[in-house]
Amino acid sequence: MKTRRHxxxxxxxxxxxxxxxxxxxxxxxxxxxxxxxxxxxxxxxxESAASLMRFFVESPDESARSFLEKLADQLxxxxxxxxxxxxxxxxxxxxxxxxxKQGYGSKRKLLDDIAAMARATGPTGIFDEALHAGLVAPxxxxxxxxxxxxxxxxxxxxxxxxxxxxxRTLWLSDPRAFRQMVFxxxxxxxxxxxxxxLHLIHxxxxxxxxxxxxxxxxxxxxxxxEVGADDDETIANIRARLAKDxxxxxxxxxxxxxxxxxxxxxxxxxxxxxxAVPAQGVxxxxxxxxxxxxxxxxxxxxxxxxxxxxxxxxAIYYSDSFPFPLLQGMPRDELRALSEEAGIDTTTGGxxxxxxxxxxxxxxxxxxxYVVTVNGSDVYLGVVDSGPRDRSxxxxxxxxxxxxxxxxxxxxxxxxxxxxxxxxxxxxLTVSLITSEIDELERWVTGHTWEEPxxxxxxxxxxxxxxxxxxxxxxxxxxxxxxxxxxxLEEKKQLVLYGPPGTGKTFLAQALADHLTAGGGASEIxxxxxxxxxxxxxxxxxxxxxxxxxxxxxxxxxPLRRIAEAASAAPDTPHVLIIDEINRANLxxxxxxxxxxxxxxxxxxxxxxxxxxxTLPANLFIIGTMNTADRSIALVDAAMRRRFYFLEMAPSAxxxxxxxxxxxxxxxxxxxxxxLLAELNRRLGDPDAAIGPSYLMSRSVTExxxxxxxxxxxxxxxxxxxxxxxxxxxxxxSLGAVRAAIDGAANED
Numbered sequence: 014m015k016t017r018r019h020x021x022x023x024x025x026x027x028x029x030x031x032x033x034x035x036x037x038x039x040x041x042x043x044x045x046x047x048x049x050x051x052x053x054x055x056x057x058x059x060e061s062a063a064s065l066m067r068f069f070v071e072s073p074d075e076s077a078r079s080f081l082e083k084l085a086d087q088l089x090x091x092x093x094x095x096x097x098x099x100x101x102x103x104x105x106x107x108x109x110x111x112x113x114k115q116g117y118g119s120k121r122k123l124l125d126d127i128a129a130m131a132r133a134t135g136p137t138g139i140f141d142e143a144l145h146a147g148l149v150a151p152x153x154x155x156x157x158x159x160x161x162x163x164x165x166x167x168x169x170x171x172x173x174x175x176x177x178x179x180x181r182t183l184w185l186s187d188p189r190a191f192r193q194m195v196f197x198x199x200x201x202x203x204x205x206x207x208x209x210x211l212h213l214i215h216x217x218x219x220x221x222x223x224x225x226x227x228x229x230x231x232x233x234x235x236x237x238x239e240v241g242a243d244d245d246e247t248i249a250n251i252r253a254r255l256a257k258d259x260x261x262x263x264x265x266x267x268x269x270x271x272x273x274x275x276x277x278x279x280x281x282x283x284x285x286x287x288x289a290v291p292a293q294g295v296x297x298x299x300x301x302x303x304x305x306x307x308x309x310x311x312x313x314x315x316x317x318x319x320x321x322x323x324x325x326x327x328a329i330y331y332s333d334s335f336p337f338p339l340l341q342g343m344p345r346d347e348l349r350a351l352s353e354e355a356g357i358d359t360t361t362g363g364x365x366x367x368x369x370x371x372x373x374x375x376x377x378x379x380x381x382x383y384v385v386t387v388n389g390s391d392v393y394l395g396v397v398d399s400g401p402r403d404r405s406x407x408x409x410x411x412x413x414x415x416x417x418x419x420x421x422x423x424x425x426x427x428x429x430x431x432x433x434x435x436x437x438x439x440x441x442l443t444v445s446l447i448t449s450e451i452d453e454l455e456r457w458v459t460g461h462t463w464e465e466p467x468x469x470x471x472x473x474x475x476x477x478x479x480x481x482x483x484x485x486x487x488x489x490x491x492x493x494x495x496x497x498x499x500x501x502l503e504e505k506k507q508l509v510l511y512g513p514p515g516t517g518k519t520f521l522a523q524a525l526a527d528h529l530t531a532g533g534g535a536s537e538i539x540x541x542x543x544x545x546x547x548x549x550x551x552x553x554x555x556x557x558x559x560x561x562x563x564x565x566x567x568x569x570x571x572p573l574r575r576i577a578e579a580a581s582a583a584p585d586t587p588h589v590l591i592i593d594e595i596n597r598a599n600l601x602x603x604x605x606x607x608x609x610x611x612x613x614x615x616x617x618x619x620x621x622x623x624x625x626x627x628t629l630p631a632n633l634f635i636i637g638t639m640n641t642a643d644r645s646i647a648l649v650d651a652a653m654r655r656r657f658y659f660l661e662m663a664p665s666a667x668x669x670x671x672x673x674x675x676x677x678x679x680x681x682x683x684x685x686x687x688x689l690l691a692e693l694n695r696r697l698g699d700p701d702a703a704i705g706p707s708y709l710m711s712r713s714v715t716e717x718x719x720x721x722x723x724x725x726x727x728x729x730x731x732x733x734x735x736x737x738x739x740x741x742x743x744x745x746x747s748l749g750a751v752r753a754a755i756d757g758a759a760n761e762d
Contacts (some may be wrong), residue, residue: 016252017216019262022146026108029143030213033105035620038173038214039185043097045104055094056101062170064095070164073459075452080159081123085130096131102126102166104136104144106159109209109223110227111147117155120144132553138349148212149223154396154417155205157305157381158458161419164399165203169210172198188218190247202394202419202458211245219245220252220265226325226417230274231265253344306456307383309438310374310447314390322393322421327384329374329443332410334367339375341400346565348372365622366442373444374412375401383454384416385447387438391424394457425457436616475632477503477529479585484528488521489675490668498660502634505658507611509595511639512662515705516669518638518720519593521662525636526589534632536578539572541598547605552622568622571605580630587634595637600653611635613654641701642735665694673706686714692751702735704728724748 017027043056055061064204068091074083088096107120121135121144128135136144152516172194173181185193188211193212204225211219222228225675228244230252239250248265255263255270263270267501310327312318321327337351347360358364367655378384382397399415414658427435434450480495487497502525510518526536538549547553551573554566570578580588601608606618612631617628662669674687686709694703708727713719725748732746744750 016212016220018148018221018264023148025139026143026146026148027216029108029139030216032139033101034185037101038181041174043134044101044140045136046097052094052097056097057170057174058094059171059174061092061095061098062167062174064091064344065099065167066171068095068405069099070167073160075455075459077206081126081130084127088127088131088411091131093132097133097284098129099131099163099167100124100133100135103163104140105210106162106166106206107212108143109148109151109213110155111150112145114150115147117145149209149221151205151209151223152396152415152417153381153398154202154419155223158202158419159397161200161202161458162206165198165200165206166210168200169195173286174740185214188215189246191215192219192243193311196528201423204419205417217586218249220248222248222265224325225421226323226415227275229323229325245572246355284512305382305448305451306377306446307448307451308373308378309385309387309440309442309447311443312386312388317390318386318391318393321386321416322418322627325398325416325418326413327386327395327397327416328411328413329370330411330575331367331371332412334364335371336410339371339401341375343370343372343375345369370443371412371445374414376445377446379413383451384414385438385454387427388424390427392427392430392438393421393424394419394454419458440617475503475585475587477634478532480528484524488517488524489522489672489679494668495524495525499529501658501660502636506614506631506633506634507637509637509639509657509659510662511641511659512669513642513701513705514640515707516662516664517672517705517707518640518662519591520707522591522593522636522638526591529587529589529634532586534583534588535576536589536591537572537576538591538593540593541595541603543597543599545598547603547607547621550603551607552620554622577629577633579628580633584630584632586632588630590633590635592635592637594640596639608652608656642731661700662705663700664690664705667701669706673709676706676710682712682715686720688755689720689748691752692755693746696745696751697732697752702732704731719750 017023033044036042037057041054041057042048043050043053046053046056058528069084069087074087076083091099103124107115107124109518110120121141123352124135124144135141154717170252173184184194185533194621195207198207205223208219208223208225212221212223219230220228221749222231225244227757228248232240232244232247234251235247236254239254241247241250252265259270265271265274310329314329317328317330334357335348335352336355336357339348345368348371352359352364352368359368378397378401380397380399384395384397386393386395395416395418397414398417401412401414402410403410427438430438431450431453434447434453437445437447437450450617477499480492482492484495485492498508498521508573510522512518523536523538526538530536549571551571552568553571555569556564557567557569558564575586576590592721604611605621607629609616609618610627614629614631620627635657664670670691673690674684675683677684677687687706690709692704697703708723709720711723712718714723729746732743736743
């Protein structure tokens with residue numbers, strides 16, 4: 014069976030592999046060290062392999078440092094012979110990659126760096142020449158998950174050096190036994206290296222195909238009787254049949270044959286034959302995980318996931334709304350315009366949601382990003398391996414990206430996932446950005462998953478500063494009462510101060526915000542009104558000058574989003590949002606899906622416009638004020654009541670009833686205004702209709718004619734509006750009537 018690649022450059026690789034196979038695998042000696050070097054027989058030993066296992070495989074470095082920085086620390090403690098073994102395994106890893114995916118300079122530099130840190134000898138002669146050539150174009154994860162590929166090779170060395178001579182002889186003579194051994198090794202995210210090992214060690218038995226998805230697709234060509242125990246055996250049977258028409262040395266990647274198993278793929282060049290689309294922009298020398306994105310892509314409720322795993326893809330299915338080719342780089346406006354030309358109604362909320370999903374999938378996901386998908390309790394992780402492309406699927410067009418699924422056969426269970434990621438996975442969006450969880454995903458590919466701690470961690474809530482004597486003096490309210498208010502806010506995080514006009518609700522809210530943020534943090538105030546909307550409060554489209562001078566609509570943040578982002582950036586300081594006149598707006602319309610977050614701060618939601626995952630930070634506190642003369646608290650719906658604490662500020666009850674007498678005494682003024690206000694509120698007999706003390710807290714209130722002016726032009730108009738159409742006799746509330754009642758009571762005493 015002819016499975017080796019053709020060409021002079023490929024032959025150089027095979028010649029080097031022949032020597033490596035005889036010297037190192039059969040003879041258990043170093044391929045790079047001179048025969049008389051005392052360490053030459055110590056390289057391919059169980060001791061050297063165990064040292065690499067202990068210091069490299071079993072001691073993963075999960076820091077944000079580069080691959081080489083971490084590797085230098087890991088290899089610093091290994092003996093020279095073990096370091097030499099690692100150098101030779103690294104050569105085996107690099108030898109398979111064609112120049113189109115990793116050039117000689119890149120391979121050589123990495124091997125030289127490893128040799129320097131491991132005190133090893135690098136490849137020379139035919140081993141160095143092999144690095145100029147390479148054989149195949151591995152997928153993106155071969156480079157972005159290089160530690161996993163090298164872990165697999167170390168495990169291979171451990172198994173090889175621990176085996177008996179008879180076992181090694183069997184593996185070198187029987188390709189099927191060798192395959193069974195290789196796929197019996199532990200490891201995750203290393204399938205490419207496993208398939209590469211098959212061809213590198215047995216190039217006459219296994220195809221030069223290192224993609225498990227390409228092997229799945231090739232195996233699908235099998236006719237009855239050709240299906241073997243695995244894809245490799247099946248492909249061997251298919252080759253035997255096709256050789257009758259195409260000759261024994263045909264390549265499955267030749268245009269003529271490739272059309273049979275990948276009809277919609279553009280023919281690849283010989284040195285790029287194993288990649289659907291070359292992974293441009295991936296730094297194969299030193300992949301930087303800090304720059305990698307992560308996405309949750311849902312497969313139609315999990316229905317499509319088995320197909321994705323089998324074919325090595327992920328996809329979106331929006332051809333009904335976007336019945337045209339989806340090309341990378343298309344802006345939202347162009348996508349919308351093309352939909353309109355196709356007769357699609359682009360004004361619906363459903364279309365706008367789909368537009369965001371399509372635009373993300375086509376333009377924002379990048380080669381090398383992680384992708385997560387879910388099927389029931391099984392969670393799968395992959396690496397994006399191509400740009401987007403459209404393909405026909407039965408009755409519709411679907412837009413797909415190639416993905417190398419890292420754990421297709423070993424899914425992570427939901428219960429083994431960190432709670433923060435589990436929360437994000439509850440979104441209903443097809444495409445969601447989850448880059449904030451990249452550390453959790455990195456743990457998966459190192460074989461570690463989240464474990465619930467034996468004892469629940471103590472969650473440190475932000476403690477708000479308690480009321481001070483100074484705050485009591487400034488507000489004329491008892492220190493303990495103010496502390497109680499702060500504790501209510503600390504506990505619920507949302508508080509409404511309600512009462513009739515003039516009770517100092519807004520003044521108190523602002524004073525509390527200033528007090529709470531005096532040591533750091535920020536506050537913002539917004540006033541609701543009947544025309545106020547979600548777009549005003551949180552985010553919405555606003556006209557803005559475009560790049561071409563035309564007016565464009567851009568998503569602009571509102572006060573809640575601005576202060577939420579500020580709070581997230583400074584989690585150790587309180588941030589306070591004051592919503593004045595909170596009951597004057599349509600609260601369900603203004604808050605929208607944010608209602609949910611008021612109760613569940615640790616659970617993300619998908620936003621209406623930007624479609625990002627959003628949570629309310631725990632250090633954001635909301636104080637609302639509600640004028641009960643405008644709309645009664647009884648009109649507030651149950652959803653609002655459940656999410657806020659409510660604190661009444663009644664003019665006739667302490668401590669509000671004590672504010673005016675204290676203020677007058679502080680300024681050395683007569684207590685007459687306080688007595689008049691108390692009598693007025695007694696006569697009104699309705700807490701919602703009562704008049705607050707701030708109307709009379711003026712230094713000029715005792716001047717001739719000033720009290721009469723305030724009464725006539727501020728208090729009585731308020732009462733007229735309050736009792737309009739009720740037939741209430743307002744004369745009893747006039748200043749004269751109230752004053753006469755007080756004088757009469759005094760005379761009686």
